[in-house]
Amino acid sequence: MVEAFSSLYEGILIAITPENILYCFIGCMVGMLVGVLPGIGPSEATALLIPLSYGLDSVTAIIMLCGIYYGGMYGGTITSVLINTPGEAASVITCLDGYPLAMQGRAGVALKVAAVGSFVGGISSTFGLALLGPAVADFALSFGPSELFALLVFGMSTVIGLMGKSLIRGLIAVCIGLSLALVGMDPISGTIRYGFGIRELVSGLDVVTLSMGLFGLSEILVGMENLSVAGKATAINSSKLLPEEVRPTVMSIIRGSFLGFFMGLIPGTSSAVPALISYSMEKNLSKHPEKFGTGVPEGVAGPETANNSYVGGAMIPLFTLGIPCSPTIAILMGAFMMHGMTPGPTLFITNPDVIWGTIASMFVGNIILLILNLPLAGMWAKLADVPSKLLYPVVLIVAMMGAYTVDNSVFGIVVMLISGVIGYVLKKLDIPLAPTILVFVLADMMEQNLLQSLKINSGIGGLFKSTTALVLLIASVVVITFSLIAELKNKKSALLTHDE
DSSP, rough: OHHHHHHHHHHHHHSHHHHHHHHHHHHHHHHHHHHHSOOOOHHHHHHHHGGGGGGGOOHHHHHHHHHHHHHHHHHHHHHHHHHHHOTTTTHHHHHHHHHHHHHHOEEEEHHHHHHHHHHHHHHHHHHHHTTTTHHHHHTTTTTOOHHHHHHHHHHHGGGGGSSSTTTTHHHHHHHHHHHHHHOOTTTTTTEEOOTTTTTGGGOOOOHHHHHIIIIHHHHHHGGGGGGGTOOOOOOSSSSOOOOHHHHHHHHHHHHHHHHHHHHTTTTTTTTTTHHHHHHHHHHHOOOGGTTTTTOOOOOHHHHHHHHHHHHHHHHHHHHOOOOSSSSSHHHHHHHHHHOOOOOOOTTTOOOOOHHHHHHHHHHHHHHHHHHHHHHHHHHHHGGGGGHHHHHHHHHHHHHHHHHHHTTTSSHHHHHHHHHHHHHHHHHHHOOOOOHHHHHHHHHHHHHHHHHHHHHHHTTTHHHHHHHHHHHHHHHHHHHHHHHHHHHHHHHHHHHHHOOO
């Protein structure tokens, strides 16, 4: 522990040099700006900007690229709150309560809660990375395909809490998400499923393109039905966080910090998983779960904290064992190798200045993001007051640009437009959109890990040999059972209230 603090102190001295602070600031700004643009997430931005690091010192280059990563995680929050258009899968959860808050004239509240949660999640996971990394990485790496499949089943079980007013409609949304996830090449046999002879469908559908259509474009289509009402915010001061709004978010932020950090340790997960589980957990622990989805700060604080805390946790397997846990971390691993370093146990011995300088820079970067975003929250919030007839064309153009940049193909725009129409129809039928896109994200990972588990264990029995997998599967059954019981009780009480 003393050695870790000593190394961290040396890393801070490296991170606070003027050059490294400058490039950390540049990385955070670039990450935040690309996060605002739907279609360009942290992984795309990091990959695109790796060439900028060629002439830089190794530690400076990695600091800048890491800044892009966690800066992009916050940037996606802004569009999710203001225009209901998530830039990545993790931001889908933020739409559920962030956008309703904006429609109430409280966009500033949502953005400030997200900024504080992101800061606390980022700082706490960085402490975990510095002090607990090697110790907890061993346990996380015990997660094989069976354990990861069981974890994703648990994550899927929490989707029930997002099914809206009707369980039947929620199940329809789940089935749509599962069907969309089947499009593309089978991960084991290589068979093309639902390709219809279209070459672009061989690699499957892109989650960002679907999200922009289902959430952003469908919102435009619904809003255009009544331009005199759509997009108008209630006259509430959006720049102040009221005490009664702060108190419930404190525990949400603490829980999100622990959850996101642990999830980041597990190879094969994504930031969408801790965000989803955090939202479901906050809803189940709330005294007023029925208010979730109508605009409650806890629904923003927990998931935003979790997906930013995920960043620090995901760094641990990379630094200690050379195993990337997500696409963006894999790109960062490539950046390490490009600069002549191989991530793994020996990295702490051969390049301690780079590792500890990078870890320390994450403290600096999160402070920069907090300083940038708290004062700017009011400015961003004013965008929610822009008249819809001016805002909608801009949103549509930005969304189309984002859809194009995903694969540099017009096909992405076509998919976004079609999914937008589907989203519009689902909204008119009162079918919730969140389960559709979240099941789509989880189903792909679930399928790959299930097939790998079946192949390794020569059957389904392997899922029950692992204690961790068995506990997670039992927990999933418990969550589903209690969710269904709560659903039935709510239906019964609603009927009794109606009869009275």
